[in-house]
Amino acid sequence: MFLLAYRSARHNSTSTTPARAVFGADIRLPPDLKFGITPLCGKMTCDYTGSKRDQLDEIHRFIRRRLLLTSDKMKARYDLRMNSEGFQEGDLVWFHNPQRKKGLSPKLQTYWQGPYRVITKINDVVYRIQESGHPRARMKVVHLERLAPYCNDVVVPVRDEQI
Template identity: 35%
Template sequence: FLLAYRSAPHVTTGFTPSLMVYGRELQLPEELVRPALTKPQFSTSYAFQLRQNLMEIREFARQNMGIQMRSQKERFDRHAKPVSFKSGDWVWVYEPKRTVGRCPKLQPQWTGPWTVARRRNDVLYEVQLGRMKKFIHVNRMALADVKKTG
């Protein structure tokens, strides 16, 4: 499995992991039976050339990673919905806790409803349940449809 992983080009970098680490491609089992058509040329300055090649490969990989990161962000942003809570909103908080001896599938995953006390930054909110306060990431919160009585 590792030979296949190390000898296959990675989508993000565009290079094989063996080329990124060792500066050369791995010799595959099929090449032991049937030798490659070209033999590698080694000179007296092999170490210097290897270092230059590794520096170039890593620079190309860094550029490819930047391109991949931007495309992944664009793909994520296409379907992402911005979520914002106001102070005083009622929310459910995702806290999966398992009690030993009870069926985990039937245990409650959400606690609350909590009250949003304040917004710390774009993704972190302080929520309050009675006297207990916690900072919760927005991905673990859902707006509670609670009707206030009284």
């Protein structure tokens, strides 16, 4: 029953049902059988397979267009929350280090360490950082998603997942 419901439900990203995408028509559900369905628009044609192939091709083109629109919308929403500008050399940042400390409850642990200073920007998303105030501290190479701007001992997350 679950799979029947899934295959006959219209999806937001494709604006069509999985059954229509695969078979070219929606599934006939029990209410359709009990109360009847609307008659087909056209009669059966001699070239059933050709018309069905054309119909499936049109459905697949429609789905591809919808998926492109949906993925563009999701990318735009993701980019709003991302720190696309990054950091400059010398900026102070928080470093997200999700290692658990033995003997301390995970709920009471803080996973943000810092401040760290950005030493070099290796590329758009990879940075070399070093703990600020410790010139002999070991340098770390980290991804942009593990960094957050440092300002007055308050963590300002770069992404929603880091809140």
